[in-house]
Amino acid sequence: MDATLTAPVQIPDVAVEAPKAEEKNRHVAFICSKGTLDMAYPALVMGWAALGNGIDVTIFFTFWGMDIINKARIDHLELAPVANTSMKMSMMGVNTGNMGIPNALGVIPGMTAFATNLMKKKIAEVGAPPVREYLQMLVDGGAKLYACKMSVDMMGLSMDDFVEGVEAVVTASDFMDMTEGAQIIFI
Amino acid sequence: MGTRTIAGVTVQVNDEGFLTNPAEWNKSIAAEIAKEEGIATLSDAHWKVIDYCRGEANKLGGKSPTLRQITVGTGVQTKELFGLFPKGPAKKVARIAGLGKPEGCV
Numbered sequence: 001m002d003a004t005l006t007a008p009v010q011i012p013d014v015a016v017e018a019p020k021a022e023e024k025n026r027h028v029a030f031i032c033s034k035g036t037l038d039m040a041y042p043a044l045v046m047g048w049a050a051l052g053n054g055i056d057v058t059i060f061f062t063f064w065g066m067d068i069i070n071k072a073r074i075d076h077l078e079l080a081p082v083a084n085t086s087m088k089m090s091m092m093g094v095n096t097g098n099m100g101i102p103n104a105l106g107v108i109p110g111m112t113a114f115a116t117n118l119m120k121k122k123i124a125e126v127g128a129p130p131v132r133e134y135l136q137m138l139v140d141g142g143a144k145l146y147a148c149k150m151s152v153d154m155m156g157l158s159m160d161d162f163v164e165g166v167e168a169v170v171t172a173s174d175f176m177d178m179t180e181g182a183q184i185i186f187i
Numbered sequence: 188m189g190t191r192t193i194a195g196v197t198v199q200v201n202d203e204g205f206l207t208n209p210a211e212w213n214k215s216i217a218a219e220i221a222k223e224e225g226i227a228t229l230s231d232a233h234w235k236v237i238d239y240c241r242g243e244a245n246k247l248g249g250k251s252p253t254l255r256q257i258t259v260g261t262g263v264q265t266k267e268l269f270g271l272f273p274k275g276p277a278k279k280v281a282r283i284a285g286l287g288k289p290e291g292c293v
Contacts, residue, residue: 025274054275141254
């Protein structure tokens with residue numbers, strides 16, 4: 001465990017030249033627990049916005065959320081239309097109002113790939129990059145990424161399975177230490 | 188909304204300190220605001236970003252482009268952009284360039 005991760009921020013007693021810079025910076029921490037395509041984006045979008053506004057960002061990936069940092073999975077996150085009550089036929093450009101995609105249709109082989117491609121297209125249309133590129137932007141902007149130790153042990157993973165930028169595998173207790181005073185968002 | 192004098196020029200600013208009329212901006216104002224933002228001198232790399240934002244703002248109704256638009260448009264890498272304008276480049280770039288803060292999320 002890197003000692004710098006848990007070291008408390010030292011605030012000097014006497015303010016020198018720029019007292020503002022010595023104040024503890026706002027810090028937002030995200031817990032990503034889901035591995036579907038649509039659940040990867042909230043932390044990416046909000047984390048990027050936070051970095052752009054000078055807010056420190058920590059992201060903790062746990063359980064299925066580890067797919068977002070898993071080299072083998074990051075480019076293959078999916079969205080299943082089965083039991084997804086928000087995914088309507090109208091998303092496909094057919095003006096059918098509230099008509100959903102029938103679950104019986106959703107189970108047909110290829111429907112998950114179809115829904116995934118549809119969503120990826122919508123994401124690209126608003127100028128948002130794919131997950132791998134977006135995550136790299138956050139790392140380059142200074143976000144700190146960590147994987148959950150219990151999940152890593154459960155799934156038989158190691159640091160070698162993760163994309164560059166993941167700093168360490170940490171315990172829930174470590175996460176609590178490193179996010180003291182932070183605003184925590186669970187996704 | 189109000190006015191303030193930067194580098195000897197009185198300019199219109201909003202509550203967050205962004206210039207509301209990009210036409211009132213000049214390079215001395217940029218240098219002065221940069222100092223307030225903790226950037227002692229503006230290098231060529233800073234100006235590359237600022238000039239790009241000024242150019243794009245015409246198409247964006249006086250708003251600064253988003254960070255993603257800046258990196259794609261200038262070729263300046265994300266890491267470099269955060270190095271040039273540390274701690275919140277989105278607002279910092281907009282303020283120094285005399286533009287409104289970016290409206291996109293990416």
